[in-house]
Amino acid sequence: MTIHDDVLLSVEGLTKLYGNRKGCEDISFELYPGEVLAVVGESGSGKSTLLNCLSTAILPNSGSVTYRMRDGSRRNIYAMSEAERRLLMRTDWGFVHQNPADGLRMSVSAGANVGERLMAVGDRHYGNIRSSAIDWLGRVEIAADRVDDQPRAFSGGMRQRLQIARNLVTAPRLIFMDEPTGGLDVSVQARLLDLLRGLVTDLGLAAVVVTHDLAVARLLSQRMIVMKNGRIIEHGLTDRVLDDPRAPYTQLLVSSILQV
Template identity: 45%
Template sequence: MHEEPILQVRNLQKQFGTGCVECRQMETRKLVKNFCKSCGTVYACQNISFDLYPGEILGIVGESGSGKSTMMQCLYFDSEVSSGEAYINTPELVSNNVFEMSAQQKRSIRNHVYGMVYQNPVQGLKMNFSSVGNIAEKLIAAGNRNVGQMEETSKKLLENVHIPLHRMKEEPRNFSGGMQQRVQIAKALSNNPPILFLDEVTTGLDLSVQANVLDLIKVIQRDLGISMIVVSHDLAVIRMLADRTVVLLNGKIIEEGLTDQVLEDPQHEYTQQLVYSLL
């Protein structure tokens, strides 16, 4: 039996600008990279479609400006899509295009179904709340009201991401970048989300810290069976984490497949350049 995807994304489009005669039609678009010279419209995501399966880590790789982070912002409702569909395979949401849901329904999805770890912890954490306070905030948003229970959950999560408990009342602004990322991961996991988004989570961290964060992600995935989408421009990160990989260039998917396949035998010229620049 073939498993059903937990998340299906179809023809996700995100453009900045209204478009013109030169660029409105996908088939006849004349763009420089993803930019229309005639009217200045940027096509950040062009017809992106993929499936995410239960317990799978899907890697999204591409250079700066390829549309990776814009795609994540659209999926997590930080940014409105221009058009497209996304379906989450849970009993309450099945066969509803979540991009068309109300702001309240989207908030509920963010509180119960999704977790997000941003490249910059400032986006994911309140830097002047304690670490416990940050996690509690997410739990309260998901409807939790039991203070004792929230403290217990927070402690457990912070322990799981190796934050010393004697520092749990401290504010993340006093922490190193690696510790901030780990608090962010704990916060993202607090509502047991079936789907976790990780956007360039190791960028700017020292190599030894990167390795710790990546190990942590692997352990979480193995123990909790969460489905994850990991965005990175770093192929080493994708190689370590992802079961399957999608390669983006100028807002379009140019190659996808099992990670080993894509990295060992890249078909597209751009993927070949990416892979060989690593060797």
């Protein structure tokens, strides 16, 4: 597969097996800077396995993921050392978990959660770190007077916004999101989605968003992958896939949502 010069992430033949069971199989696609790709499908379709392989939380059995670094070089992320991958996750990438507790340190303050990420990229000035933390809390609609409160004192929606601030403070180029609005009340989901859409657009972020909610996919993404039994069965512009689904499974997904 020829990789175009401006491609940020190139996935080719990605396969992950759990014994005899397929997590995902022969997944290939490209992601461009500033593009949001939604990965949708029912439970067990392989979308979370794919996300975990892309973010190197788990390693695939075969296939490659090539990432364009800030200096323009291209690296197969699975050929990197573990230390290099960890640095990438702390700096150029972010991961927003469905359960915010998985992406936060619950026993330190909100400001420290954001500040830790800045320290990972070399910032050591306490005043600058605190100022940046307060600025980012404001950008995700958390009041400055909550900077010293621990996440355990926050609601679920506030924890998710804090996790987003923690991920975005280092100006990453690529964000992975695993059901970012899952488990939240509908009204909280709506505000969070508006916030995410604004931040992704303003910052020019590329993102891979795993969701079972087609409304989330429509609101956030430009392109969509539909997965079933570990394989991609449809791939295209989000509006086209949702308004004119071609695969019978996608048609069933869309019609089932419309009938709810």
